[in-house]
Structures are given as C-alpha cells and as structure tokens.
Amino acid sequence: MTTVSPPPPFDPELAAALSVVGESLPPSLTADMIQPMRSGSLLADPTDEDLARGGAFTVARRTVPGPAGAPEIELLILTPAGARTTLPGIYHTHGGGMIVGNNRSGVDVLQDWATEVPAVIVSVEYRLAPEHPHPAPVEDCYAGLVWTAEHAAELGIDPHHLIVAGASAGGGLAAALALLARDRGGPALAGQMLLCPMIDDRNDTPSAVQMAGLGVWDRTSNDTGWTALLGAARGGPDVSPYAAPARATDLSGLPPAFIDVGSAETFRDEDVTYASRIWQAGGQAELHVWPGGFHGFDMMVPQAAVSQEARAARVRWLRRLLGA
Amino acid sequence: MKDLAVRLAALDPDAGAALRVIAYFDRLAEGRAGLQTIVRGAAVLAGCPARLTDDARRIQLRVQPDGTDATAGPPDPSWMSVGVADQAVLWLERPGPPGPVDAMVLERAAGAARAVLERTRRQIPPADPASVELTLDAAAPEHLRLTAAARLGLKPSDQVRAIAYAGAPPALLAAGNRRIGHPVETDTGRMTSVGPLQHAAGRPGGTTAADNGLDATITVQRAGIGPAGPVADLPTSYTAARIALRFTATGTEADPGPTVVHADRLGGLALLAATVGPGTEPIPDVRALDRVAACAPWALATLDAVAETLSLRAAATQLRVHHSTLQERLTHAAPLLGWDIREPQGRLRLQVALALRRLHRNGPA
Numbered sequence A: 001m002t003t004v005s006p007p008p009p010f011d012p013e014l015a016a017a018l019s020v021v022g023e024s025l026p027p028s029l030t031a032d033m034i035q036p037m038r039s040g041s042l043l044a045d046p047t048d049e050d051l052a053r054g055g056a057f058t059v060a061r062r063t064v065p066g067p068a069g070a071p072e073i074e075l076l077i078l079t080p081a082g083a084r085t086t087l088p089g090i091y092h093t094h095g096g097g098m099i100v101g102n103n104r105s106g107v108d109v110l111q112d113w114a115t116e117v118p119a120v121i122v123s124v125e126y127r128l129a130p131e132h133p134h135p136a137p138v139e140d141c142y143a144g145l146v147w148t149a150e151h152a153a154e155l156g157i158d159p160h161h162l163i164v165a166g167a168s169a170g171g172g173l174a175a176a177l178a179l180l181a182r183d184r185g186g187p188a189l190a191g192q193m194l195l196c197p198m199i200d201d202r203n204d205t206p207s208a209v210q211m212a213g214l215g216v217w218d219r220t221s222n223d224t225g226w227t228a229l230l231g232a233a234r235g236g237p238d239v240s241p242y243a244a245p246a247r248a249t250d251l252s253g254l255p256p257a258f259i260d261v262g263s264a265e266t267f268r269d270e271d272v273t274y275a276s277r278i279w280q281a282g283g284q285a286e287l288h289v290w291p292g293g294f295h296g297f298d299m300m301v302p303q304a305a306v307s308q309e310a311r312a313a314r315v316r317w318l319r320r321l322l323g324a
Numbered sequence B: 001m002k003d004l005a006v007r008l009a010a011l012d013p014d015a016g017a018a019l020r021v022i023a024y025f026d027r028l029a030e031g032r033a034g035l036q037t038i039v040r041g042a043a044v045l046a047g048c049p050a051r052l053t054d055d056a057r058r059i060q061l062r063v064q065p066d067g068t069d070a071t072a073g074p075p076d077p078s079w080m081s082v083g084v085a086d087q088a089v090l091w092l093e094r095p096g097p098p099g100p101v102d103a104m105v106l107e108r109a110a111g112a113a114r115a116v117l118e119r120t121r122r123q124i125p126p127a128d129p130a131s132v133e134l135t136l137d138a139a140a141p142e143h144l145r146l147t148a149a150a151r152l153g154l155k156p157s158d159q160v161r162a163i164a165y166a167g168a169p170p171a172l173l174a175a176g177n178r179r180i181g182h183p184v185e186t187d188t189g190r191m192t193s194v195g196p197l198q199h200a201a202g203r204p205g206g207t208t209a210a211d212n213g214l215d216a217t218i219t220v221q222r223a224g225i226g227p228a229g230p231v232a233d234l235p236t237s238y239t240a241a242r243i244a245l246r247f248t249a250t251g252t253e254a255d256p257g258p259t260v261v262h263a264d265r266l267g268g269l270a271l272l273a274a275t276v277g278p279g280t281e282p283i284p285d286v287r288a289l290d291r292v293a294a295c296a297p298w299a300l301a302t303l304d305a306v307a308e309t310l311s312l313r314a315a316a317t318q319l320r321v322h323h324s325t326l327q328e329r330l331t332h333a334a335p336l337l338g339w340d341i342r343e344p345q346g347r348l349r350l351q352v353a354l355a356l357r358r359l360h361r362n363g364p365a
Helices: A011-022 A031-039 A048-055 A106-114 A136-150 A170-181 A206-212 A219-234 A266-282 A305-322 B017-030 B035-046 B100-123 B129-136 B141-151 B231-246 B269-273 B284-295 B300-310 B313-317 B325-335 B344-359
Strands: A057-064 A073-080 A087-093 A120-124 A156-169 A190-195 A256-264 A286-289 B050-054 B059-063 B081-085 B090-097 B163-164 B168-174 B177-179 B224-226 B260-261
Touching: A011 A305, A011 B017, A011 B035, A031 A219, A048 A057, A048 A106, A057 A136, A073 A136, A087 A106, A087 A136, A087 A170, A106 A120, A106 A305, A120 A136, A136 A170, A156 A170, A156 A305, A170 A190, A190 A305, A206 A219, A206 A266, A206 A286, A256 A266, A256 A305, A266 A286, A266 B059, A286 A305, A305 B035, B017 B035, B017 B100, B035 B059, B035 B090, B035 B100, B035 B163, B081 B100, B081 B231, B081 B325, B090 B100, B129 B168, B129 B231, B141 B231, B163 B231, B168 B231, B224 B231, B231 B260, B231 B269, B269 B344, B284 B300, B284 B325, B284 B344, B300 B313, B300 B325, B300 B344, B313 B325
Parallel strands: A087 A120, A087 A156, A156 A190, A190 A256, A256 A286, B224 B260
Antiparallel strands: A057 A073, A073 A120, B050 B059, B050 B090, B081 B090, B163 B168, B163 B224, B168 B177
8 A cells, every 4th residue: 555544533532531641651652661661650550459349359369380391470360259150251361562561450341341240350460572572471371371271160260151351462462362272272262352452563554554653552652562572573474373363364263252443543454354354264253443442542531432332342242242 | 552550530639630621621622522521521530420501401411420421410509610601500519619620620611511502503403484384384284294394303293382473483392392493582692593492481570581591681572382282283283372472471561471371371361362352442451451551660560460479478579579569559559440459359350351451462463
C-alpha cells in the first residue's frame, strides 16, 4: 500500500479522558523508558487486600516448575469464596508489551468477570523481555498452563472449562498458548479470550501506520516491545507463530475465540485479520471492534459508555461459552 | 500495553486538577459529545453522582461515578448546582459549598451542556404546518390525515391532543408533552417548534409568564387544549380545543382568567359555548361584570380570584394582597354586582358570568 488515510476519530468521551490521563502515558515508548516504567508509579499493582475484595476471593500463590532447564514460576490463584463445586478456570497472561507487568497486573478485570460468572483465576508470572527474549515468556506461560490443567482438581477447576485470557501482550501470549496446546497435544482449552491482542511483530498494518504518534501504544511503542522480545529477528522471515500468532499459517483446530479491539489503535487490523483467518479456517470467533477506542480504553476509562459495552460483551460471551 | 494503572478517576484538588477538568470538557465539546457523556464526565471527575435536570425539556439524567446510570428521587436543594440554561440545572450530589475541583467541574460541564442544548434546539426540524392542519381537518379522508401524522413522527395509536391558539396556527401535543407545530418565542429569543407546553394558567398575581419559562415581556398566548385520543380522532380533539380556547383569557387585569384551558376540564360549561357569541345579547350578570370592571382596574381580577379559589385567604394569596385589602376591595366592588358572591350559589353565578363574559369576547373561530 502506498498511502494511508487519516486515522478514525477517537470516541469523544475517550478522547476527553485521554487528554487527562495521556499526560502520564505518552503514545510512543522507547527502549530507554522500559526501566523507568517498571519502577514508576504507573504500575500501581493491586495489593493482596485489593485482590481479596473483602473476602469475595481467596488469594493463594503456588510456585510450580517452569520450562525444562528454566527457573520455577509463580502462579497467583484467585478462587471465589465459598465455591462448592468445581468452577471454570481462567488462565491469565498479563499484558505490558512483553516488557513490564506482573501476574497481578490486570487481574481485577478478570475478577469482575468471575464475580458475574464464577471461575477460578490463575495468573502466571512469566519472565520479561528484553532480559528474557522469546521463547522465555511464552514457554513460562505454557508450563504454568500445563501445570494448571494437570492440577485442575486440586485447584477446584473443571478441566473441561479451562480457558486462556489476556490483554495486549497477554492477549498475544494467550493466542500463542492456544496454538501451542493444539500443536503439542497439550491441555484441551474451552476458549481463548484475546483482548486487543498484540500478535504481529511486523508492525506494518494500515492501522499501525495510521495511529503512529497517537493514542496509546503506537507504532513506536510496538516496535519497542517486539524488538525487546525478538531482537534483530523482529519483522524478518523467521519469527515463530508462538511469538507472534499472526505468523501462524494454520489457524484451524483452535478453541472458540473472543477478540476485541478498538478501531483507533495499532492492533486493529492485525486483530480483525486474525478473527477473519479463524473463520476462514472453519473456526469460531466473536469479534468486536469498538468505534473510536484506543488501546486499553476500557481499562483506562471504565466509566465511558463504549467501555461499559465492551466489558459487558465479554461477560456475555463467557456466560454463553461456560454455560453459567 | 494495557495494564498501566493510569485511570480516569476523581481528581485530587492539586494544582493540575483544574487544567485537567478544562481539557476534559473542552475535548468533549470538540467531539460534540452528548448530554449523557457530559454528565458522566462530571460524575467521574467529581467522584460523586451527577445530574442534569431540565423540566422544560423533560430531561432527567443521573450518572454515578462508575459511569452507570441510575434513577433516583428529586434533587436535594443543598447539593452543589449550577444553572445551565433557563430551567436546566447541573447538580453534583454533595452538599456545598463546592471546592475548587467541584466548582471547575460544575462550570465546565455546564458550559458543555449549554452548547449541546443550543445545538440540538437549533437542529430541531420545523414541523410542517400544512401537515399539522391536515391531521386536524375533519373534511380530509382518514388515510390522508394518518399519512400527514406519520410525517410528523406520529403513529396512529399515539395519544395526541390538538391545541388551538388565538391568532396562530394550531399545534399538536404528543406523549411526553412534545409539542408539534406553531413556533413560539422562548426566553432566549429563538424560535422552537417542538417543545413542552406549559400548562400553568397565566393569572395576574398567580402563576406568571416568567414561571412558565417564558420571558415576562412576551405576551402569553391563549391556548385551548383538546382531549387526548388516537391520531384519527384529532379533528374531534381540535373542535373541543377551539371551544376550550373561547374560555381562555389574556390573564390581564382587563381580562383575568386562565390563558390555557383544557377541554377535558370544562364539563357542562362547554355547552354554553354553543349559545353565546360576540353578537349575542349579554345577560344582566355579564353587564354587571362590565360595570365592576369599569369601577377600578383591579376589580375584575379580584372577582376572578375569588371565583377560582377555595377561600378568600387563598384569593388574597393569589392576588398577592393582604387579606384585609381583599376585604376592602370586595366591600367596594361586590355591591355593583347585585348578588352575594360569598354564598356557594353566588360563587357559581359569578363563575358562570365570568365564563359567559369570555365567550362574548372570544367568538367561535
């Protein structure tokens, strides 16, 4: 393609919020900003007290084997209080561009789901790039998933109702877990919940170009994240689909997918294409493109009308999928 | 890159908060955001429920700080509030006085809401007067009347009233007090063709034009309102509305009485309309009223107040005079009538005479 049109406008309510919160979150993040971000106040992680939600959840941590030859990994396990039977399990891979975050990041969103559709949440602590490039992050996640499936009974999880879920980089990791589980004959997954997933290291779609310098996590930030994960291989011919699921040539035989994304973000086109390719491969996917949404809009501006719609759509999908 | 704990939440009253409030509502205005969004912004930034109330436009919005809507009881007058436009008020559901952030939220949200109200008022398409008249025309075939109503956005099953005006084309009153047709001046001087109708009767000393949301300098328009019914019955409603119009008054001292009359509430009085007109010889009671009117500027209005209220005290309140002043006035004016208006029968006779006097003044259109 030669020219790219101006970007779609942000939803007015989201644009107003961005003008307020955006001052602490520039669209373009570069490698030198990774360390300040890790130690900065932007990452206000929930405390154990936050996670317990006044006793609605029990909070536990398990240290389990990592990939062969690699360190152990920590799983954060949040179980709805007073569960009498086994519940669906949601295995969470946190976001943060592959470079920041921990297994508490973003779990409050999943807790909101579990309040509506009771489920056990297992959130994995994986090693981050650039110190730990591919395949360390995704293999950590996979090891934790295998352990979770094998210990489902002990965790109170119904093994037939185990799904993977993640947002942004975590969405990319969740998609990769679905591919890995299929290809290695691993855990049978009931679904994959991919929220504005980061899945294409090539970083050259029309939406990536359109949104350069705008909104949240623009093309420069995306380059920062992928380069941290893949180094010089980023965008080249030999990138593994388990690093960048958009690279997968076969999207058949995957669990039902839920994919959402904003129309005004870098990931719009790669996520829409991923859904289309699942359908073309005979698979099931539910795709939501929220008009005027920037990356992560529903988390940063949960009160906005379009955010409320986006959050409600996920719970409705979970209800249908898990029969709650 | 989504798990950053950067969130839009209630602002601390630090130095930057006011600037962020300004930026927020400026961007909303730029994006032509709607009222709901503006009220939600106020709730989120102030960290308490916010409301927009506008009786004139029948707007009742309430949003909680988490962004969800919820209805509730009437606003508490102790809450912080600011006028948006005429009857529109923005509220933060916290007792005042507002702190610096609250004050800025109120001011900026009200400004954004005002822009929306002005914009949407201008965007209201004028109702086609020919279509309004057609729906009321008993001589037109029903299918044409229904088609005309559909052009005005009315379904055949909608409950609609006809409104007859003095010296202006008729209008319709649909559910939710939505008025269709006949532009009237509003307090801001703009023309509007769709809007709620004020029911209060413009009586001297009672409900005033200003109370009706109309500038007191603008003459209150007399209106008769027909009964509600399906669209096909509009010609019947209009006939009744024109009869009701004859029972209205300009609400001045020379012509006291209700500026708006509902046909529904006339009862047997409506029968009088067929027998009296400008050419009919007035009965002695009407001539007596004219004699009273000639004796003092306040005399007729005083009698009207006595006729329309339950007690002399209530009449004095309506006239905004002291009880003893009213007594003096009645001592002066009542003998000119020739009957005792403090007796129940005398009051009825007075009410009928006042009604007849209006029928003489307002002939059948």
